[in-house]
Amino acid sequence: MDLHYYVIQPLISSIKTGNICHDCLLIILALFCLTFISKVSAYAMEILQHRMRAVSLRPLTASYTIDVVVNTLESEYTTFRMQVPEEYLGIVHHIHTSDINIRWARQIPSQSVKSTAHLDELVNYFITTKTDLIISPDIHLFVKQMQESSSSSSSVGNSSSNKSSENYHYQITLFSRELTFKQLKAAISDWTMAYRNYMKHKNKGASYHFTFLPSTGSLLQNARVEFDKHHFSTSKSFDNLFYEGKQSLLQRLDFFLQNPQYYKQRGIAHSMGLMFYGEPGCGKTSTIKAIAAYTGRHLVEIPLSRIRSCDELKRAFYLNSYDTIDLNFSDKIIVFEDIDCMSNVIKRRSTTSSSSSSSSSSDSITSDTDDVTIRLQQEDLDKREKKLSKQYLRNLIGSDSYSIVQDPLTLSFLLNLIDGIIEQPSRILIMTTNHPDQIDPALIRPGRIDFKQEFKRCSKPIIKDMIEHFFAKKCDVDVTQLHDYIYSPADVVSACMSATDGQSTVELLMEQQSRNINVKIEQKIVS
The missing domain is CATH 1.10.287 (Helix Hairpins)
Incomplete structure (x- = not known):
């Protein structure tokens, strides 16, 4: 017309x-x-x-449901972290990039800052639309809020703490009247991959420090392996670290990084185990940071005190995806820091067996063999000294879901994990300890630990190098009146920060040395 x-x-x-x-x-x-x-x-x-x-009356040809369950609880004793399925994040990212309007949405709770999801600003909301949402020509999305509850207090033992908790359960259903289930799942996979690529591009060039988190699942055998993530940056480098043996460590590290074919031709596993030991404040942690910066690798820290079972340690050790960041062994450094404080599992077996005279005779075994099983003591399984009431524990893990772990962490498993059947190409593993004499010899034998570095207090040449580096000039500083191995690197840096030049730094160190001598004399007189 x-x-x-x-x-x-x-x-x-x-x-x-x-x-x-x-x-x-x-x-x-x-x-x-x-x-x-x-x-x-x-x-x-x-x-x-x-x-x-x-509202077509045609029957559905495919349907796929995703549950987003969020239970955030903050207290003095524990924090439940939010777990958001990656498929949901991919769907939300697709909706955002396709410029599809969402009429109803809900901000993710503030407690989620402790979540392992680390949501990007593009996907940090729940879809709560009350009607079907068409997210592609043949795919519809429907959201159903299953339940919601909140509480403002919780009791622990005989005390109560005013900590808030929020529970959310959203059921996201994607359905189609045109596509097959295979096609629907393929579309979801494509959106998830697009989100992963977006996060990879965003995180490109960034370094991270990942720390293993305790299991939050009711059944430890089925709990997800979770890591906390933080951006990693450091001013530490081998140029501003000074200790005896630094050049030997650098040479060994360079050879490992530059000669993978050398290992392959000789049938040697291309992996490197380092053990740093010595007094606190002498540079163990600083050297780990310097190695991470030198190699361009991420840091993955696994505190053994948080590990509840052999299976959990294996999954944490071999994990290759951390919050949408894919990391092979060549991309990360695995760290067991202060391993002597983490667990009785790694202690010398003669010491452990003597302290547990009532245990089975299988614990009384010489330290020359790797084949040993030592069950975790109760203090290993529960490092928290405060007692939790039974009712509070039921609230945490579910009254009907309590289960005793049947797979306790053992030294034998840890040894096989480090150099067992499954090879770990280009892996760097670093252990640190203040008391190397307490570590079981089987854990640090050649093949598992390839290089041991002792971090001692500073010798006089090291003190002079540190002073010259700090004040950025060569100087004729007289350090002959100082004693060797009295000052930690932290002591020398503190003196440099308080001084105006090299000579005044030496004078401050001498004053500190005199005070220490006087204190020792007084202690001897008193004793």
Whole structure:
């Protein structure tokens, strides 16, 4: 139908008044009204067709449901972290990039800052739309909120703490009347992969420190392996670290990184185990940071005191995806820091067996063999000294879901994990300890630990190098009056920070040395 011939011309003819100004104004107004009505009608027809497709009586050909369960509870004793399925994040990312309007959404709770999900700003909300949402020509999305509850207090033992908790359970269903289930799942996989690529591009060039978190599942055997993630940056480098043996460590590290074929040709596993030992404040942690910066690798820290079973340690050790960041062994450094404080599992077996005289005779075994099983003591399984009430424990793990772990961590498993059947190409493993004499010899024998570095207090040449580096100039500093191996690197740096030049730094160190001598004399007199 010709709208101009049948509507506009007759309308213009009928509203002519003979007054040119009035006629022009009326014609413009009429054209505006007709255009507006035409646009509204077209939009209404589009919405109607949209609704008709949505309420089609044709049967569903495919359906896929994703549960997003969030239980955030902060207390003095524990924190439940939110777990968001990666498929959900991929769907939300697709909705955002496709510029699909969402009429209802809900901000993710503030407690989620402790979540392992580390959500990007593009996907940090729950979809709560009350009607079907068309997210692609053939795929619809429906959201159902299953339950929601909140509490403002919780009891632990005989005390109570006013900590808030929030529980959310959203059921996201994607369905189609055109696609098969395989096609629907493929679309979801594509969206998830697009989200992963987006996060990879965003995180490109960034370094991270990952720390293993205790299991939050009710059944430890089925609990997810979770890591906390933080950006890693450091000013530590081998240029500003000073200790005896630094060059030997650098040479060994360079050879490992630059000669993978050397290991392959000789049938040697291309992996490196380092053990750093010595007093606190002498540079063990700083050297780990320097190695991470030197190699460009991420740090993955696994505190053994948080490990509940052999299976959990294996999954944490071999994990290759950390919050959408894929890391092979060549991309990370695994750290067991202060391993002597983590667990009785790694202690010398003669010491462990003597402290457990009531245990089975299998614990009384020489330290020359790797084949040994030592069950974790109760203090290993529960490092928290405060007692939790039975009712509080039921609230945490579910009254009907308590289960005793049947797979306790053992030294034998740890040994086989480090150099067992499954090879770990390009892996760097670092252990640190203040008391190497307490570590079982089987754990640090050659093949598991390839290089041992003792971090001692500073010798006089090291003190001079540190002072010259700190004040950025060569100076004739007389350090002959100082004693060797009295000052830790932290002591020397502290003196440099308080001084104006090299000589005044030496004077401060001498004053500290005199005070220490006087204290020792007084202690001897008292004793």
